[in-house]
Amino acid sequence: MGVSLWSRVLDFVSPRLCAVCGSRLSVTEHALCSACCLRLPRTGFCLRPYDNPVAQAFWGQADVERAASFFYFEPHSEVSRMIYSLKYKGRPDIGVALGRLAAGEFMAAGFFDGVDVIVPVPLARKRLRERGYNQSAEVAAGVSSLTGIPVDERSVCRKAFKTSQTKLGRWERLGNVSGLFEVRRQERLLGKHVLLVDDVFTTGATVMACASAVAAVPGTTVSIMTLGFTK
Template sequence: MTKKNTIWNRLLDTILPRHCSICDSRLGFDEKAICGSCATRLPRTHYELTADYNPMTVLFQGIVPIEKAVAFVHFNPHNASARLIYAIKYYRHPDYAMAMGEIMAKELLSSGFFNNIDAIVPVPLSRRRLHQRGYNQSEYLARGVSKITSIPVITKALRRKHFLQSQTMLGHTERQKNVENMFVLRDASALSDRHILLIDDICTTGATAMACIQEMQVAKNIRFSILTLGLTDH
C-alpha cells in the first residue's frame, strides 16, 4: 500500500469508523471484521491439526470421497462466532467474509492444509438468492483464502439450479432431500485432474457439500477437500 493510500485510508477510517462484528467496538486501522480481543476468543476447532480425520470428516465418511475437511470455528447461536456469521450471511457484509477468508488462510497455512490444493470452488447460490442477498458469502470467503494462498477460485463450473427452502430450520434427512439434484456441473474440464477445495460458510449435516461433490464427481480424476468458516455443534 502506498503512503498516499495509507493516509487516505486512515482519513476514511476516521470519518467512517469501522466496528467489530462481534462486540461492536471500534476497529483499529489494521483490523478487519473482528477486533483483536474477539479474534482471540473465537471458538476455534483446530481441526487443521487432524485434517484427514476429525468430527467434520466423519460426516462425509462412506458418502462422498474427501481427503481433508476443516471448519475454522465451532458455531452455535449463543457463541461468539454466531454474530459474525449472521453479519456475513444476512446483514450485507461481504467485506467480513473476505476478511475472514484471509484470517482463516493465514492461520491454516502453517499446518499444510492448502498443500496440493489446485483450485477453490465456493458453494454457489441460486440466482434468486444471489439477487436477494446481493453477493455469495461463500465466494467472498473463497476470495479471501485465495488472496493469501494464491490458489485460483473457480465460480462458473458449478451452478445451483434453484432455491427451494433454507436449510436453517431443517433436520438431517430434510436437508439431504432439500439439496438432492440441486447442483449442475457446467464445465467438467475446468475441474478435471485437480484437487478441489470446496468452501462454504457453515456446515451442519454436510448435506450441501455432499450434493456439490456428488455432482462434481462427473469430472475426470478429481479430488476433494472442504473448508468452512463454521461447524454447527451437534
C-alpha cells in the same frame, strides 16, 4: 498489508467497528478486532484434516480428501451474530476477513498443499439476487488473497430449491439436495484438486451434495473448508 494514507483518512472520517464487540478497529484490523480474533472458538480440525467431525461426516457419503472448519458455531453466540451479519446484514467484508484469518492458520498446517482451485458453494440465483453477494464466495476471496490459489465461481452452479429445506429432517434433506448442483464446465475442473468453501457446516447436506457433483468429474480430488461447524 501496507496501510495507505487514504485508509487512514477514511478511518478518521468514518471509523470501522468490530463485528463482534463493536469496539473501534485500528487501520490494520479488518472486520474483527484482535481480541475477538483471538477469542474465536477454534476447532483445530485443520491439524487432523483426515479425521475430524467434518471429515467423518463424509465417510461413506462422498470421496473427500481433507476437510476442516475454522471455529465452532453455536446459536445466540458472538460467532453466530457475526455470521448473521455476514449473511443477512450486507457485510461481505466479514467473510473476506475471516477467510483470510482462517487461511493463515490452515496454511501453517499444510491444509492447502496440492489444492489447484477454490470453488465457493454456489447460492441459488434468486438468493444471490436478494443478497447481492454469495457469502461463501467472499470467504473464498479471503482464502485466495492469502494463498494465491485461484477462485472459480462459474464452473459449478446451483439449481432452484425444490421445496423448503428448513421443513425437512436431515435425511430427507440429503435426498432433497442430491442433484442440486451441476458442474457446467467439466474441462475446467478435470484432474484438479478442488477446495469447496462454505460458511457454516450444519447438517453438511448442502456441501455434501456439492462435493458429490464435483467428485463425479474425472480425476478430481475434493477437499472441504468451512468457517463454522455446528456441534
